Amino acid sequence: MRTKFMMAAFLLFILIFSLLAPGAYSYGREKASMQHIDIGCKFFSAANLILENSAELTLSDEQVNRIKALQNETEKSLIRSEREIELVEVDIKAQLHGDMIDPGILAKFIDQKYELKKMKDKALVESIMSLNSILTEEQRKTLTSLSSKCKKEAGRRE
CATH class of the missing domain: 1.20.81 (Receptor-associated Protein)
Incomplete structure (x- = not known):
């Protein structure tokens, strides 16, 4: 039971991270590109x-x-x-x-x-x-x- 809970929490963490990472990445690239005009x-x-x-x-x-x-x-x-x-x-x-x-x-x-x-x-x-x-x-x-x-x-x- 505890193993299933830990696995579900881990998968939830991975899912949330994978949804947020592309936005953070593109925001950083946009800022960097604005500095080099x-x-x-x-x-x-x-x-x-x-x-x-x-x-x-x-x-x-x-x-x-x-x-x-x-x-x-x-x-x-x-x-x-x-x-x-x-x-x-x-x-x-x-x-x-x-x-x-x-x-x-x-x-x-x-x-x-x-x-x-x-x-x-x-x-x-x-x-x-x-x-x-x-x-x-x-x-x-x-x-x-x-x-x-x-x-x-x-x-x-x-």
């Missing part, structure tokens, strides 16, 4: 924040047009870069699935892939710097206060 996301978030608050920042029409043009060019450049990276990834997969794997060629493709990623990130950093250069010093200060206000509001929602 890619540079492109930062650029587009900043540009959208600026455009959404153009009245508060007192942006001129020329500044708005320059920001929109920069967004457009950055998005096109990002798409091109990502496609080039995907093409190199296809070459890597083809090399890995071939009959004879040539380590020299494979290393060349891997170097090429990470060189393209490096160039993409550098271009995004340049876009962020260009975005900041469009704003005046006073507008940058106002943007900083708006950004911190948005982060505080986002922290309250979590």
Whole structure:
């Protein structure tokens, strides 16, 4: 009798744990992924924040047009870069699935892939710097206060 009770309690514990574990796991992964936001996301978030608050920042029409043009060019450049990276990834997969794997060629493709990623990130950093250069010093200060206000509001929602 006691053995059956212990076995039932153990199975109940396992059942409860198995139901709760996936939720805890996904919550942890979500938190971890939020800490690593890619540079492109930062650029587009900043540009959208600026455009959404153009009245508060007192942006001129020329500044708005320059920001929109920069967004457009950055998005096109990002798409091109990502496609080039995907093409190199296809070459890597083809090399890995071939009959004879040539380590020299494979290393060349891997170097090429990470060189393209490096160039993409550098271009995004340049876009962020260009975005900041469009704003005046006073507008940058106002943007900083708006950004911190948005982060505080986002922290309250979590």
